[in-house]
Amino acid sequence: MNLGDKKIKKENKYTLNLKRFVGLSFFVLLIALFNLQVVRGDYFLRRARNNYMRAVLLPSLRGSIYDRNGTPLAEDKAAFNIAVIPYQVSKDRDFLFEEIAQYLELDKRVLHLNYRRNLKFFFSPTNIVTDIDKQVALELKRRYPESVLINPTPKRNYPLGLEFAHLLGYVKKASFLQDYSKKYGYTPRERIGVYGLEQYYDSYLKGQDGGDLLEVDARGNAVGFLGRKKPTRGKDIYLTIDNQIQKIARESLARKKGTIIFFDSNSGEVLAMYSSPSFDPNSFIEGRGVGKIYADRDSPLINRATQSTYPLGSVIKPIIALAGLEEEEIDSKTTFDCKGVFSLGRSDFRCSRIHGLQDLTAALGNSCNVYFYQLGLRLGVEKISRWAKKFGLDSKTKIDLPYQRQGVIPNPEWKRERFNQSWYAGDTVNLSIGQGYTQVTPLAIALAINAIAIEGYLVEPTLLKRIEDRQARPISKKNIKVDKANIAAVKEGMRYAVTQGTGTARALGNLGLDLAGKTGTAQTSKDPHGWFIGFFPYQKPQYTIAVFLENGGSGSEAVRTAHHFLSEIKKQNLLQLK
Amino acid sequence: MNLIKKIINNYAGLKTILLSVLLFNLISAVSLYSSLHRQGQFFGGEILSRQLTWIALSWAIFLIFSFINYRLYRNLAFVLYGFGLLLIGIVYLTGYEAMGAQRWISIGGLNLQPSEVSKITIIILMAYFFSQSPKNNFFLDFFLPFSFVGLYVFTIVNQPDLGSAIMIALIAFFMGLFSKIKKKYFLGALILVLVLSPLSWNLLKDYQRARLTAFVNPNVDPLGSGYTIIQSKIAVGSGQIFGRGFLSGTQNQFNFLPERHTDFMFTVIAEEWGFLGSLVLLFIFWLVIKKILDKTKKIRDPFAYQVVLGIGIYFFLHIFINIGMALGILPVVGLPLVFISYGGSHLICSFILLGIFFNITSNYR
Numbered sequence: 001m002n003l004g005d006k007k008i009k010k011e012n013k014y015t016l017n018l019k020r021f022v023g024l025s026f027f028v029l030l031i032a033l034f035n036l037q038v039v040r041g042d043y044f045l046r047r048a049r050n051n052y053m054r055a056v057l058l059p060s061l062r063g064s065i066y067d068r069n070g071t072p073l074a075e076d077k078a079a080f081n082i083a084v085i086p087y088q089v090s091k092d093r094d095f096l097f098e099e100i101a102q103y104l105e106l107d108k109r110v111l112h113l114n115y116r117r118n119l120k121f122f123f124s125p126t127n128i129v130t131d132i133d134k135q136v137a138l139e140l141k142r143r144y145p146e147s148v149l150i151n152p153t154p155k156r157n158y159p160l161g162l163e164f165a166h167l168l169g170y171v172k173k174a175s176f177l178q179d180y181s182k183k184y185g186y187t188p189r190e191r192i193g194v195y196g197l198e199q200y201y202d203s204y205l206k207g208q209d210g211g212d213l214l215e216v217d218a219r220g221n222a223v224g225f226l227g228r229k230k231p232t233r234g235k236d237i238y239l240t241i242d243n244q245i246q247k248i249a250r251e252s253l254a255r256k257k258g259t260i261i262f263f264d265s266n267s268g269e270v271l272a273m274y275s276s277p278s279f280d281p282n283s284f285i286e287g288r289g290v291g292k293i294y295a296d297r298d299s300p301l302i303n304r305a306t307q308s309t310y311p312l313g314s315v316i317k318p319i320i321a322l323a324g325l326e327e328e329e330i331d332s333k334t335t336f337d338c339k340g341v342f343s344l345g346r347s348d349f350r351c352s353r354i355h356g357l358q359d360l361t362a363a364l365g366n367s368c369n370v371y372f373y374q375l376g377l378r379l380g381v382e383k384i385s386r387w388a389k390k391f392g393l394d395s396k397t398k399i400d401l402p403y404q405r406q407g408v409i410p411n412p413e414w415k416r417e418r419f420n421q422s423w424y425a426g427d428t429v430n431l432s433i434g435q436g437y438t439q440v441t442p443l444a445i446a447l448a449i450n451a452i453a454i455e456g457y458l459v460e461p462t463l464l465k466r467i468e469d470r471q472a473r474p475i476s477k478k479n480i481k482v483d484k485a486n487i488a489a490v491k492e493g494m495r496y497a498v499t500q501g502t503g504t505a506r507a508l509g510n511l512g513l514d515l516a517g518k519t520g521t522a523q524t525s526k527d528p529h530g531w532f533i534g535f536f537p538y539q540k541p542q543y544t545i546a547v548f549l550e551n552g553g554s555g556s557e558a559v560r561t562a563h564h565f566l567s568e569i570k571k572q573n574l575l576q577l578k
Numbered sequence: 579m580n581l582i583k584k585i586i587n588n589y590a591g592l593k594t595i596l597l598s599v600l601l602f603n604l605i606s607a608v609s610l611y612s613s614l615h616r617q618g619q620f621f622g623g624e625i626l627s628r629q630l631t632w633i634a635l636s637w638a639i640f641l642i643f644s645f646i647n648y649r650l651y652r653n654l655a656f657v658l659y660g661f662g663l664l665l666i667g668i669v670y671l672t673g674y675e676a677m678g679a680q681r682w683i684s685i686g687g688l689n690l691q692p693s694e695v696s697k698i699t700i701i702i703l704m705a706y707f708f709s710q711s712p713k714n715n716f717f718l719d720f721f722l723p724f725s726f727v728g729l730y731v732f733t734i735v736n737q738p739d740l741g742s743a744i745m746i747a748l749i750a751f752f753m754g755l756f757s758k759i760k761k762k763y764f765l766g767a768l769i770l771v772l773v774l775s776p777l778s779w780n781l782l783k784d785y786q787r788a789r790l791t792a793f794v795n796p797n798v799d800p801l802g803s804g805y806t807i808i809q810s811k812i813a814v815g816s817g818q819i820f821g822r823g824f825l826s827g828t829q830n831q832f833n834f835l836p837e838r839h840t841d842f843m844f845t846v847i848a849e850e851w852g853f854l855g856s857l858v859l860l861f862i863f864w865l866v867i868k869k870i871l872d873k874t875k876k877i878r879d880p881f882a883y884q885v886v887l888g889i890g891i892y893f894f895l896h897i898f899i900n901i902g903m904a905l906g907i908l909p910v911v912g913l914p915l916v917f918i919s920y921g922g923s924h925l926i927c928s929f930i931l932l933g934i935f936f937n938i939t940s941n942y943r
Contacts, residue, residue, distance in 0.1 A: 012874070012875065014756040014757060014887065015756075015871050015874045015875075015887065017756060018752075018756045018871060018887065018890065018891070019868065019871050022864070022867055022868075022871075022890075022894050023864075025894070025898045026860060026863075026864045026898075028902075028907070029860060029898065029901050029902065029905065029907075030857070030860065032902070032905040032906075032907045033814070033848070033853060033856055033857070033860070033905060034853065036811060036814045036815040036905060036906075037814060037815055037817050037818050037819065037848065037852060037853040037856070038818070038819055038853055040815055041815055041816070041817070041818035041819070041853075042818075043815065044811065044812050044813075044814070044815025044816045045815070045816040045818060047812045047815075047816070048812050048813065048815075048816035048828055048829055048834075049828075051809075051812065051828065051829065051832070051834050052828040052829075052832040052834065090805075215832070216832070217616070217832045217833045217834075218832060218833040218834045223832070
C-alpha cells in the first residue's frame with residue numbers, strides 16, 4: 001500500500017502537467033479569439049459585408065457632344081463585356097477560359113490576365129473579356145448560361161474622330177489617373193475627360209453613377225434587394241463648330257502640318273479649328289495604336305492652334321503699323337524708301353524686292369520689310385512690345401480648351417533674363433517683322449488681327465454654343481481703345497494686299513468675298529512657316545480666317561490653302577453673309 | 579444494490595459535468611437549428627430531429643456504460659483493439675463513400691464511423707500499456723505500444739480520414755507523454771517523425787496536401803483549399819464582441835461557410851454570439867476537462883488513472899484542434915467539435931467515454 005501511495009503521488013504530477021498544458025492551450029485559443037473578434041473585428045465585419053452585399057454599378061451615361069447643327073461628335077455606346085463570378089467558376093475556371101478563348105480565337109492567358117486584374121471580390125462579376133460584338137456575347141451566354149454574365153458598360157465613341165480629335169479630346173478611366181480619383185473623388189471606374197472639351201466640360205458631361213445594393217449568397221445569386229440609386233445622365237453640349245466647315249478645313253490642310261482657324265469675327269464663335277496631323281481619339285478608348293500616336297515625330301497630339309507657338313513673320317505688320325499710327329510716329333501718308341536692303345551698323349536686313357517709296361497702304365499691301373524696319377526703329381522695342389501685349393499676343397486666349405501655350409513678345413528685360421544679353425537695335429528690327437524671338441500661337445495672332453478687323457475689340461473665342469438648353473454665355477469682347485481712322489488705314493493696307501499688292505495674297509482677290517488679309521513667311525532653321533490671316537467682308541467683317549503651315553514653305557502656300565478652304569465653303573453655301 | 583447506490587451517488591458528485599453536457603446538448607441543438615437556415619429559411623428539420631435522436635440515444639448508451647465495470651476493459655484491451663481493427667476492415671469491404679472518403683458503416687439505418695470506436699479502443703490499449711511498470715526498454719515501453727497505434731493510423735489514413743488518424747496518434751502520444759515512460763523515447767520518436775514526414779507527404783492525398791498548404795498560406799488559393807479558412811475567420815471575426823445575433827450571421831445564413839453544421843459549428847456560434855458567447859463555451863469546455871482531471875486524485879488503479887487521463891486528453895484535443903482550425907491557427911482537418919457538431923458517431927463515442935469515466939469514478943470516491 002505504501003508503494004502504491006508513492007506511485008499515485010508521482011502520477012498526480014502528470015495530471016498537474018496535463019492541466020497546465022490544457023490551461024495554456026485554452027489561453028492560446030482565447031488570444032486567437034480575442035485577436036479575430038475584438039482586435040480585428042471591424043476588418044472582418046467589413047469583409048463579411050463585402051461577401052454578402054454586392055453593389056452593382058449602374059454606370060451613368062456621359063453627355064453627348066454635338067456640332068452646331070446637331071451632328072453627334074461624341075456619344076456613349078454600349079460595350080459588351082463578358083464576366084464571371086469568381087466563386088462560381090473556381091473549380092472549372094481553366095477549362096472554361098480555355099473554351100471561351102478558343103471560341104473568341106484569343107490566347108487564354110489574356111483571359112486569365114484580365115481575370116486577375118479585375119478580380120476584387122469572390123462574389124461579384126469580374127470581367128474577363130471586354131468590348132466584344134453583341135452577337136458574340138449573346139452566343140457565349142447561350143453556351144455557358146450558368147458560368148458567364150453579359151456585363152454591358154458604356155463606351156465613348158467619336159464618329160468623326162480624326163476631324164475633331166484636338167477639340168474633343170478623349171476620356172480615360174479614373175483608375176488610370178490616380179491623382180484625379182484622389183483629389184476630386186472620382187471612383188476608379190468613372191471616366192474622366194483628359195484632353196480637349198471632354199476635359200474642359202467634364203463636370204457637365206459626366207453624370208452620376210448609380211447602383212443597386214443587393215444581398216447575394218455564396219453562389220452569387222441575388223437573394224435580397226437593399227436599395228437603388230438611379231444613375232443620372234451627363235449633360236449634352238452643343239459646339240459652335242460646323243461639322244461641314246471643319247471637314248473642309250481638314251481637306252484643305254490634307255497632308256500639310258499646320259492649322260486652320262475659322263471663326264465669327266464679332267462673336268468669337270469658332271466654326272472650324274483643325275490641326276494637322278490629327279489622331280483618332282477612339283484609339284485611346286480602345287487602347288489600340290496609342291503607342292504609334294505617341295511615337296509619331298509630327299506630334300499629332302499637339303493642337304497647333306493653341307498648344308504651340310511660332311514666329312509670326314509678316315502677319316505681325318498690321319499690329320506694328322497700328323502701333324506706329326497710335327503712337328503718332330507716322331501717319332498714313334508717311335513714306336519710307338525701300339532700296340531692297342536696310343543697313344544697320346554692319347548688318348544688312350533684306351526686303352523681298354526693291355519697293356521704292358512706300359506709304360502705309362503700300363507697305364502693308366506689298367509687305368515691304370524696309371518700311372517696317374524703319375518704323376520699328378522709330379517706335380522702339382518698348383512701344384512695340386506694349387502694343388503686342390495689348391493685342392494679347394503673349395497671353396493665353398479665353399478659348400475653352402485646356403493646355404494652351406502662352407506666346408513670347410521679347411523686350412530687353414526678357415532678353416536679359418532669358419539669355420543674359422543686352423538688347424540690340426537689330427533685335428528691334430527683327431521684332432518689327434515678327435522674326436527673332438517672337439513666338440505666338442496661331443489663335444492669339446488670329447484674334448489680334450481680328451481686333452483690327454472689328455475696330456479695336458479682342459473677342460473671347462468659344463467652342464461652346466450651349467449646354468442642353470442653356471445658352472453658353474453672352475459675347476464678350478475687350479475694347480482696345482484705338483482711333484477708328486487708324487484702324488481704317490491699316491485695314492485698307494490689308495485690303496490692298498488682297499487686291500493689288502505685290503505680296504502673295506492677291507490670289508484671294510478672285511473669291512468675291514471682299515477679303516482683307518495679311519500673309520507671312522516666317523524664317524526658321526528649317527523650311528519657313530507659312531501664314532495667312534484675313535477677314536471678310538473687309539468693310540464690316542463677319543468671318544476671320546487664319547491659316548498656318550508649319551514649315552510649309554511660304555505665305556503663298558498658306559494663301560493657296562486658304563483659297564481652297566474659302567472657295568469650298570463658299571461653294572457649299574456654308575457662309576451666312578449679311 | 580450497493581453498486582447502484584454507489585453509482586447514483588457518484589452522479590450527484592459529478593453534477594457539474596452532467597449539467598455542462600446537458601448545456602452542450604442545448605447549445606448544439608440551437609446552433610444546429612441556426613446553421614440549417616438559408617436566407618431565413620429553415621430547411622433541416624430532418625437533420626435536426628436525427629441529431630436529437632442521437633442525443634437521446636447517447637444518453638442511454640452513457641447510462642449503460644456507466645454500469646459496466648471498467649476492469650473488464652483491461653482484460654479485453656487487445657480484444658477491443660482487434661474489434662476496432664475489424665470495424666475498419668468492414669469499412670474497407672462494405673463501407674459507403676461520402677465526400678470522397680470511405681468512413682461510414684451502416685448499421686440498421688444509422689451510419690457509424692468506426693474510426694470513432696478506434697479512438698476508444700486506443701485509449702484503453704494505451705492505458706493498459708502505460709499503466710505497466712516501465713521496463714526502461716525502448717522496444718517494450720515505447721515501440722510496442724506505438725506499433726499498435728501505427729497500424730490504426732495507417733489503415734485510417736487510407737480510408738482516407740486524416741483527421742481521425744492524426745487524432746488517434748495524438749491521443750496515444752499525449753497519453754504516453756503524461757505517463758511514466760521515459761521522455762527521451764518521445765524525443766527520439768519526434769525526430770523520427772520529422773525525418774519521415776517528407777516521406778509521408780507523398781502518401782497524402784492531393785486534397786490533404788492542399789489543406790496543409792492552405793493552412794500555411796490561405797491566400798495561395800483563396801477560392802479553393804484556402805476558402806474554408808478564410809471564410810471561417812471572416813465569420814468568427816465579424817461576430818465581434820456581442821455577435822451578430824441568433825440567425826443573423828451572414829456568413830452562415832448566406833451560405834458562405836461550408837461544412838458549418840459539422841466541423842465548423844464553432845464558427846457559427848462565434849459569428850452569432852460573438853466573443854462573449856464563445857468565451858462562455860470555451861469556459862465550460864475547460865471546466866469539464868478540469869473536473870475530469872480533478873477526479874484522478876482519488877484513483878488508486880494505475881490503469882483507471884491512465885484511462886481517465888486519456889479521456890481528458892480526448893476531449894481536450896478535439897476541442898483544441900477543432901476550435902484552433904476554426905480560428906485559423908491550425909490546419910483544417912476533418913474533426914468534429916465534441917458534443918456540439920452534427921453527427922452521431924462522435925457523440926456516442928464521447929458519451930461512451932463519459933460512461934466509462936463515471937464508472938471509474940464511482941469506484942474511487
